[in-house]
Amino acid sequence: MNDKNRYNRQVILPEIGQKGQKKLTSASVLCIGAGGLGCPALLYLAGAGVGHLGIVDFDVVDETNLQRQILFSTEQIGQNKAEAAKSRLLALNPEIEILAYPEELTAKNAQNLLANYDIIIDGSDNFATKYLINDAAIKTGKPFIFGSISGFNGQISVFNFENGPCYRCLFPAPPKGHVPNCAEAGVIGAVAGMIGTAQAMEAIKIIVAHKDFTPLAGKFWNIDMLSMENQLLSLTKNPNCPTCSKNKEEISLHYSSPVCAIIPELTKQQMLDKKQAVLVDVREIDEWEAGHIEGAKHIALSDLLDGFEPDLAKNCEIILYCQTGIRVRQAAKTLQTLGFSNINNLIGGYKDWQ
Ligand SMILES: [Zn+2]
Numbered sequence: 001m002n003d004k005n006r007y008n009r010q011v012i013l014p015e016i017g018q019k020g021q022k023k024l025t026s027a028s029v030l031c032i033g034a035g036g037l038g039c040p041a042l043l044y045l046a047g048a049g050v051g052h053l054g055i056v057d058f059d060v061v062d063e064t065n066l067q068r069q070i071l072f073s074t075e076q077i078g079q080n081k082a083e084a085a086k087s088r089l090l091a092l093n094p095e096i097e098i099l100a101y102p103e104e105l106t107a108k109n110a111q112n113l114l115a116n117y118d119i120i121i122d123g124s125d126n127f128a129t130k131y132l133i134n135d136a137a138i139k140t141g142k143p144f145i146f147g148s149i150s151g152f153n154g155q156i157s158v159f160n161f162e163n164g165p166c167y168r169c170l171f172p173a174p175p176k177g178h179v180p181n182c183a184e185a186g187v188i189g190a191v192a193g194m195i196g197t198a199q200a201m202e203a204i205k206i207i208v209a210h211k212d213f214t215p216l217a218g219k220f221w222n223i224d225m226l227s228m229e230n231q232l233l234s235l236t237k238n239p240n241c242p243t244c245s246k247n248k249e250e251i252s253l254h255y256s257s258p259v260c261a262i263i264p265e266l267t268k269q270q271m272l273d274k275k276q277a278v279l280v281d282v283r284e285i286d287e288w289e290a291g292h293i294e295g296a297k298h299i300a301l302s303d304l305l306d307g308f309e310p311d312l313a314k315n316c317e318i319i320l321y322c323q324t325g326i327r328v329r330q331a332a333k334t335l336q337t338l339g340f341s342n343i344n345n346l347i348g349g350y351k352d353w354q
Contacts (some may be wrong), residue, residue: 006095007049020208021049027207028052030117032105032133034085035059036192037147037199038123039071044200046089050207052097053089054117057081058104068189105129107253110136119203120144123196126258127174128305134159134167138244139251143217145202147195149187152225154195157235158202160244161217169238170220174305191225256305256334263332265347266319274344277317280310282331283350287323293353301327304334314339321346321353 007024010016027050031038034057045053059081061072069081076084082100089098101113105124114120114136122133122144130146137144143161148154159166198221205213218237223230237244243251271279279296281288288298299310301322312318318340320328328345335343346353 006093010048015210015212016208020210023207023209024049024204025051027119028054028117029119029121029203029207030054030056030114031121031123032056032129033123033125034069034071034081035065035123035125036068036149036187036189037125037196038121039069039085040193040196041121041123041147041200041203042085042089043071043092044197045203046093046096046098048200048204049093049096050203052099052117054099054101054113055082055085056101056103056105056113057085058102068187068192070189070193104257105132105255106257107132107255110253110255111139114140114142117142119206121199121203122146123199128256128258130167131174132253132255135243135251135253138166139248139253141248143206143215145199147199149191149195150185152188152191153223154191154225155220155222156195156198156202156216157220158206158215158217161206161215163237164217165235165237166241166244168243169241170235172238172242194223194225254307256307257337258305258330258333263320263329264344266344267347268353271319271344271346274317274319277319277344278312279319279321279346280331281350282320282322282327287350291350291354293321293350296321299331301331301334304331309338310335310340312340315342316340317342317344319344319346321349323349324351325349 007021011018011021029045029050031042034055061076061079061081061084063077066072071085071088080102082102086098086100110132120133120137120142122130124130133144137160144159146157146159146167202216205215218235220233220235239245281292281296281298282301284300320331322328332343
Protein backbone atom coordinates (compact mmCIF):
# COMPACT_ATOMS: atom_id res chain seq x y z
CA MET A 1 0.00 0.00 0.00
CA ASN A 2 1.27 3.48 -0.68
CA ASP A 3 -0.11 6.95 0.00
CA LYS A 4 -0.91 7.46 -3.63
CA ASN A 5 -3.40 4.60 -3.67
CA ARG A 6 -4.94 5.13 -0.27
CA TYR A 7 -5.70 8.83 -0.73
CA ASN A 8 -6.11 8.86 -4.52
CA ARG A 9 -9.82 9.71 -4.55
CA GLN A 10 -9.31 12.88 -2.53
CA VAL A 11 -5.91 13.86 -3.96
CA ILE A 12 -7.48 14.10 -7.45
CA LEU A 13 -9.76 16.86 -6.11
CA PRO A 14 -8.06 20.11 -7.17
CA GLU A 15 -8.92 21.67 -3.77
CA ILE A 16 -6.93 18.94 -1.98
CA GLY A 17 -4.16 17.73 -4.29
CA GLN A 18 -0.74 16.49 -3.11
CA LYS A 19 -0.24 19.77 -1.27
CA GLY A 20 -3.42 19.37 0.77
CA GLN A 21 -2.62 15.72 1.45
CA LYS A 22 0.79 16.69 2.87
CA LYS A 23 -0.95 19.17 5.18
CA LEU A 24 -3.34 16.43 6.35
CA THR A 25 -0.37 14.11 7.03
CA SER A 26 1.34 16.68 9.25
CA ALA A 27 -1.84 17.85 11.01
CA SER A 28 -3.00 16.86 14.48
CA VAL A 29 -6.58 16.72 15.79
CA LEU A 30 -7.72 16.01 19.34
CA CYS A 31 -11.20 14.54 19.70
CA ILE A 32 -12.79 14.90 23.14
CA GLY A 33 -15.17 11.97 23.47
CA ALA A 34 -15.39 8.85 21.30
CA GLY A 35 -19.19 8.75 21.34
CA GLY A 36 -21.94 9.44 18.83
CA LEU A 37 -20.12 12.47 17.38
CA GLY A 38 -16.51 11.41 17.92
CA CYS A 39 -16.87 8.00 16.24
CA PRO A 40 -17.87 9.23 12.76
CA ALA A 41 -15.57 12.28 13.02
CA LEU A 42 -12.58 10.07 13.86
CA LEU A 43 -13.37 7.51 11.15
CA TYR A 44 -13.34 10.17 8.43
CA LEU A 45 -10.23 11.91 9.79
CA ALA A 46 -8.32 8.63 10.00
CA GLY A 47 -9.56 7.65 6.55
CA ALA A 48 -8.44 11.00 5.10
CA GLY A 49 -4.95 10.48 6.54
CA VAL A 50 -4.84 13.13 9.28
CA GLY A 51 -1.42 12.16 10.59
CA HIS A 52 -1.85 12.58 14.35
CA LEU A 53 -5.08 11.87 16.20
CA GLY A 54 -5.71 12.07 19.94
CA ILE A 55 -8.77 10.54 21.58
CA VAL A 56 -9.87 11.48 25.11
CA ASP A 57 -12.50 9.24 26.72
CA PHE A 58 -12.59 7.71 30.19
CA ASP A 59 -15.79 5.72 29.60
CA VAL A 60 -16.18 2.08 28.56
CA VAL A 61 -18.17 0.69 25.62
CA ASP A 62 -21.68 -0.24 26.70
CA GLU A 63 -24.25 -2.21 24.69
CA THR A 64 -26.54 0.87 24.53
CA ASN A 65 -23.73 2.78 22.74
CA LEU A 66 -23.63 0.47 19.71
CA GLN A 67 -26.69 1.91 17.88
CA ARG A 68 -24.73 5.13 17.20
CA GLN A 69 -21.07 4.78 18.21
CA ILE A 70 -19.99 3.21 14.94
CA LEU A 71 -16.33 2.58 15.81
CA PHE A 72 -17.25 -0.20 18.24
CA SER A 73 -18.24 -3.81 17.87
CA THR A 74 -20.17 -6.08 20.22
CA GLU A 75 -17.01 -7.86 21.43
CA GLN A 76 -15.55 -4.51 22.57
CA ILE A 77 -18.23 -4.05 25.25
CA GLY A 78 -16.46 -3.27 28.52
CA GLN A 79 -13.29 -1.88 26.86
CA ASN A 80 -12.19 1.72 27.34
CA LYS A 81 -13.57 3.78 24.43
CA ALA A 82 -10.34 5.67 23.66
CA GLU A 83 -8.38 2.40 23.46
CA ALA A 84 -11.11 0.57 21.52
CA ALA A 85 -11.39 3.48 19.07
CA LYS A 86 -7.61 3.52 18.58
CA SER A 87 -7.47 -0.18 17.64
CA ARG A 88 -10.36 0.16 15.18
CA LEU A 89 -8.87 3.30 13.56
CA LEU A 90 -5.40 1.74 13.23
CA ALA A 91 -7.02 -1.22 11.49
CA LEU A 92 -8.53 1.28 9.04
CA ASN A 93 -5.31 3.27 8.60
CA PRO A 94 -2.03 1.95 10.07
CA GLU A 95 -0.09 4.83 8.50
CA ILE A 96 -1.18 7.43 11.06
CA GLU A 97 -0.27 8.00 14.72
CA ILE A 98 -3.06 7.69 17.28
CA LEU A 99 -2.80 8.42 20.99
CA ALA A 100 -5.51 7.20 23.36
CA TYR A 101 -6.08 9.13 26.60
CA PRO A 102 -8.31 6.90 28.75
CA GLU A 103 -9.09 9.74 31.17
CA GLU A 104 -11.72 12.40 31.82
CA LEU A 105 -11.01 15.89 30.46
CA THR A 106 -10.76 18.09 33.56
CA ALA A 107 -9.66 21.60 34.51
CA LYS A 108 -6.31 20.04 35.52
CA ASN A 109 -5.36 18.20 32.30
CA ALA A 110 -7.24 20.21 29.61
CA GLN A 111 -4.56 22.80 28.89
CA ASN A 112 -1.74 20.27 28.48
CA LEU A 113 -3.85 17.95 26.32
CA LEU A 114 -5.11 20.67 23.98
CA ALA A 115 -1.70 22.35 23.67
CA ASN A 116 -0.33 19.36 21.73
CA TYR A 117 -2.89 19.51 18.88
CA ASP A 118 -3.77 21.90 16.03
CA ILE A 119 -7.55 21.50 16.15
CA ILE A 120 -10.00 20.34 18.82
CA ILE A 121 -13.19 18.42 18.05
CA ASP A 122 -15.95 18.49 20.64
CA GLY A 123 -17.51 15.04 20.79
CA SER A 124 -18.89 15.55 24.29
CA ASP A 125 -22.50 15.20 25.38
CA ASN A 126 -22.61 17.61 28.32
CA PHE A 127 -22.34 21.33 28.97
CA ALA A 128 -19.60 21.07 31.61
CA THR A 129 -17.20 19.55 29.05
CA LYS A 130 -18.25 21.87 26.19
CA TYR A 131 -17.52 24.97 28.29
CA LEU A 132 -14.23 23.50 29.49
CA ILE A 133 -13.18 22.73 25.89
CA ASN A 134 -14.13 26.26 24.83
CA ASP A 135 -12.17 27.94 27.61
CA ALA A 136 -9.13 25.66 27.22
CA ALA A 137 -9.22 26.16 23.42
CA ILE A 138 -9.06 29.93 23.88
CA LYS A 139 -6.35 29.65 26.52
CA THR A 140 -4.22 27.53 24.17
CA GLY A 141 -5.23 29.39 20.98
CA LYS A 142 -6.83 26.42 19.18
CA PRO A 143 -9.89 26.34 16.90
CA PHE A 144 -12.68 24.28 18.43
CA ILE A 145 -15.23 22.44 16.28
CA PHE A 146 -18.43 22.33 18.28
CA GLY A 147 -21.12 19.71 17.74
CA SER A 148 -24.33 19.05 19.57
CA ILE A 149 -27.36 16.81 19.10
CA SER A 150 -30.69 16.65 20.83
CA GLY A 151 -33.39 14.29 19.60
CA PHE A 152 -33.63 14.88 15.83
CA ASN A 153 -31.87 18.23 15.97
CA GLY A 154 -28.18 18.85 15.30
CA GLN A 155 -25.92 21.88 15.58
CA ILE A 156 -22.36 22.65 14.54
CA SER A 157 -20.01 25.61 14.59
CA VAL A 158 -16.30 26.43 14.51
CA PHE A 159 -15.33 28.57 17.46
CA ASN A 160 -12.15 30.54 18.17
CA PHE A 161 -10.97 30.32 14.55
CA GLU A 162 -8.68 33.19 13.54
CA ASN A 163 -9.92 35.30 16.44
CA GLY A 164 -13.57 34.61 15.60
CA PRO A 165 -16.38 34.26 18.16
CA CYS A 166 -16.33 31.55 20.82
CA TYR A 167 -19.06 29.41 22.39
CA ARG A 168 -19.37 31.84 25.31
CA CYS A 169 -19.87 34.79 22.90
CA LEU A 170 -23.10 33.00 21.96
CA PHE A 171 -24.03 31.44 25.32
CA PRO A 172 -21.99 33.10 28.12
CA ALA A 173 -22.82 30.42 30.72
CA PRO A 174 -24.26 26.89 30.84
CA PRO A 175 -28.04 26.62 31.29
CA LYS A 176 -29.15 26.53 34.91
CA GLY A 177 -30.66 23.45 36.47
CA HIS A 178 -30.79 19.89 35.23
CA VAL A 179 -30.33 19.26 31.50
CA PRO A 180 -31.11 15.74 30.26
CA ASN A 181 -28.31 13.89 28.42
CA CYS A 182 -28.65 11.21 25.68
CA ALA A 183 -29.38 8.52 28.27
CA GLU A 184 -32.42 10.45 29.45
CA ALA A 185 -33.51 12.35 26.32
CA GLY A 186 -32.93 9.71 23.62
CA VAL A 187 -30.88 9.90 20.43
CA ILE A 188 -30.81 8.23 17.02
CA GLY A 189 -27.47 7.27 15.45
CA ALA A 190 -27.98 8.87 12.04
CA VAL A 191 -28.36 12.35 13.56
CA ALA A 192 -25.11 11.94 15.52
CA GLY A 193 -23.45 10.58 12.36
CA MET A 194 -24.50 13.59 10.32
CA ILE A 195 -23.10 16.11 12.81
CA GLY A 196 -19.91 14.14 13.57
CA THR A 197 -19.25 13.82 9.83
CA ALA A 198 -19.73 17.59 9.36
CA GLN A 199 -17.22 18.16 12.20
CA ALA A 200 -14.64 16.01 10.37
CA MET A 201 -15.21 18.03 7.18
CA GLU A 202 -14.71 21.31 9.05
CA ALA A 203 -11.39 19.99 10.42
CA ILE A 204 -10.27 18.96 6.93
CA LYS A 205 -11.21 22.40 5.57
CA ILE A 206 -9.21 24.18 8.27
CA ILE A 207 -6.18 21.92 7.74
CA VAL A 208 -6.10 22.06 3.93
CA ALA A 209 -7.01 25.78 3.92
CA HIS A 210 -7.79 25.96 0.19
CA LYS A 211 -9.05 29.42 -0.81
CA ASP A 212 -12.47 28.01 -1.73
CA PHE A 213 -12.98 26.44 1.70
CA THR A 214 -15.06 28.48 4.13
CA PRO A 215 -14.95 27.00 7.63
CA LEU A 216 -18.08 27.48 9.75
CA ALA A 217 -16.43 30.22 11.84
CA GLY A 218 -18.75 33.03 12.90
CA LYS A 219 -21.63 30.84 11.75
CA PHE A 220 -23.86 28.38 13.54
CA TRP A 221 -25.61 25.66 11.55
CA ASN A 222 -28.78 24.16 12.96
CA ILE A 223 -30.68 21.30 11.31
CA ASP A 224 -33.97 19.64 12.21
CA MET A 225 -33.69 16.20 10.66
CA LEU A 226 -37.41 15.50 10.95
CA SER A 227 -38.12 18.08 8.24
CA MET A 228 -34.55 18.80 7.00
CA GLU A 229 -35.29 22.48 7.69
CA ASN A 230 -32.00 24.17 8.51
CA GLN A 231 -30.67 27.59 9.40
CA LEU A 232 -27.22 29.12 9.05
CA LEU A 233 -27.00 31.83 11.69
CA SER A 234 -24.31 34.51 11.76
CA LEU A 235 -22.46 35.02 15.04
CA THR A 236 -20.50 38.01 16.16
CA LYS A 237 -17.76 38.23 18.74
CA ASN A 238 -19.03 39.57 22.06
CA PRO A 239 -16.65 42.34 23.25
CA ASN A 240 -17.70 41.48 26.83
CA CYS A 241 -17.38 37.69 26.41
CA PRO A 242 -16.45 36.14 29.79
CA THR A 243 -13.65 34.16 28.10
CA CYS A 244 -12.37 35.41 24.74
CA SER A 245 -12.38 39.10 25.74
CA LYS A 246 -9.77 38.27 28.42
CA ASN A 247 -6.02 37.81 28.13
CA LYS A 248 -5.10 34.13 27.90
CA GLU A 249 -3.28 34.23 31.26
CA GLU A 250 -6.44 35.52 32.96
CA ILE A 251 -8.60 32.61 31.80
CA SER A 252 -9.01 30.07 34.58
CA LEU A 253 -10.45 26.65 33.81
CA HIS A 254 -13.34 25.15 35.78
CA TYR A 255 -14.97 21.76 35.52
CA SER A 256 -17.44 19.85 37.57
CA SER A 257 -17.94 16.30 36.38
CA PRO A 258 -21.50 15.60 35.18
CA VAL A 259 -20.97 11.89 35.75
CA CYS A 260 -23.54 10.63 38.23
CA ALA A 261 -22.43 9.13 41.54
CA ILE A 262 -23.88 6.00 43.07
CA ILE A 263 -24.62 6.76 46.73
CA PRO A 264 -26.60 5.05 49.52
CA GLU A 265 -30.35 5.67 49.48
CA LEU A 266 -32.22 6.44 52.68
CA THR A 267 -35.91 6.11 53.45
CA LYS A 268 -37.72 8.94 55.21
CA GLN A 269 -37.41 7.11 58.56
CA GLN A 270 -33.68 6.37 58.09
CA MET A 271 -33.20 10.05 57.33
CA LEU A 272 -35.05 11.12 60.50
CA ASP A 273 -32.90 8.73 62.56
CA LYS A 274 -29.69 10.39 61.35
CA LYS A 275 -29.96 13.41 63.60
CA GLN A 276 -26.33 14.52 63.12
CA ALA A 277 -26.48 14.52 59.32
CA VAL A 278 -26.80 17.74 57.29
CA LEU A 279 -29.89 17.68 55.08
CA VAL A 280 -29.25 19.55 51.79
CA ASP A 281 -31.83 20.63 49.20
CA VAL A 282 -30.10 20.87 45.79
CA ARG A 283 -33.12 22.20 43.86
CA GLU A 284 -33.14 25.69 42.37
CA ILE A 285 -34.08 28.76 44.42
CA ASP A 286 -37.67 29.08 43.11
CA GLU A 287 -38.37 25.44 44.04
CA TRP A 288 -36.82 25.95 47.48
CA GLU A 289 -38.90 29.06 48.09
CA ALA A 290 -42.08 27.24 47.05
CA GLY A 291 -41.51 24.76 49.90
CA HIS A 292 -38.79 22.61 51.41
CA ILE A 293 -38.13 20.13 54.22
CA GLU A 294 -37.80 21.87 57.58
CA GLY A 295 -34.23 22.06 58.86
CA ALA A 296 -32.70 21.61 55.40
CA LYS A 297 -29.88 23.75 53.98
CA HIS A 298 -30.19 25.09 50.44
CA ILE A 299 -27.30 24.51 47.98
CA ALA A 300 -28.56 24.59 44.37
CA LEU A 301 -27.09 22.09 41.91
CA SER A 302 -26.47 24.95 39.46
CA ASP A 303 -24.31 26.72 42.06
CA LEU A 304 -22.35 23.52 42.73
CA LEU A 305 -21.77 23.12 38.98
CA ASP A 306 -20.63 26.76 38.83
CA GLY A 307 -17.90 25.95 41.36
CA PHE A 308 -19.59 26.94 44.65
CA GLU A 309 -17.89 25.16 47.56
CA PRO A 310 -20.22 24.54 50.55
CA ASP A 311 -19.05 25.63 53.97
CA LEU A 312 -19.30 22.17 55.53
CA ALA A 313 -16.74 19.83 57.09
CA LYS A 314 -15.48 17.37 54.44
CA ASN A 315 -16.18 14.37 56.71
CA CYS A 316 -19.69 15.38 57.78
CA GLU A 317 -22.60 13.14 56.85
CA ILE A 318 -24.74 14.73 54.15
CA ILE A 319 -28.23 13.73 52.99
CA LEU A 320 -29.14 15.23 49.62
CA TYR A 321 -32.57 15.62 48.11
CA CYS A 322 -33.99 17.19 44.95
CA GLN A 323 -37.48 16.93 43.48
CA THR A 324 -37.43 13.25 42.42
CA GLY A 325 -33.86 12.02 42.99
CA ILE A 326 -32.22 12.57 39.57
CA ARG A 327 -30.29 15.80 40.26
CA VAL A 328 -29.00 14.38 43.56
CA ARG A 329 -26.64 12.00 41.74
CA GLN A 330 -24.99 14.83 39.82
CA ALA A 331 -24.76 16.95 42.97
CA ALA A 332 -23.22 14.00 44.83
CA LYS A 333 -20.57 13.55 42.14
CA THR A 334 -19.65 17.23 42.35
CA LEU A 335 -19.43 17.08 46.14
CA GLN A 336 -17.27 13.94 45.92
CA THR A 337 -14.90 15.82 43.59
CA LEU A 338 -14.67 18.53 46.28
CA GLY A 339 -13.66 15.90 48.84
CA PHE A 340 -16.96 15.14 50.60
CA SER A 341 -17.12 11.42 51.22
CA ASN A 342 -20.20 10.67 53.31
CA ILE A 343 -23.15 11.46 51.04
CA ASN A 344 -26.62 9.90 50.98
CA ASN A 345 -29.75 10.32 48.86
CA LEU A 346 -33.26 10.68 50.26
CA ILE A 347 -35.32 8.22 48.18
CA GLY A 348 -38.09 9.87 46.15
CA GLY A 349 -36.92 13.41 46.93
CA TYR A 350 -39.22 16.26 47.90
CA LYS A 351 -42.06 14.83 45.79
CA ASP A 352 -42.40 11.71 47.93
CA TRP A 353 -41.77 13.61 51.15
CA GLN A 354 -44.90 15.65 50.53
ZN1 LIG B 1 -16.13 34.63 23.33
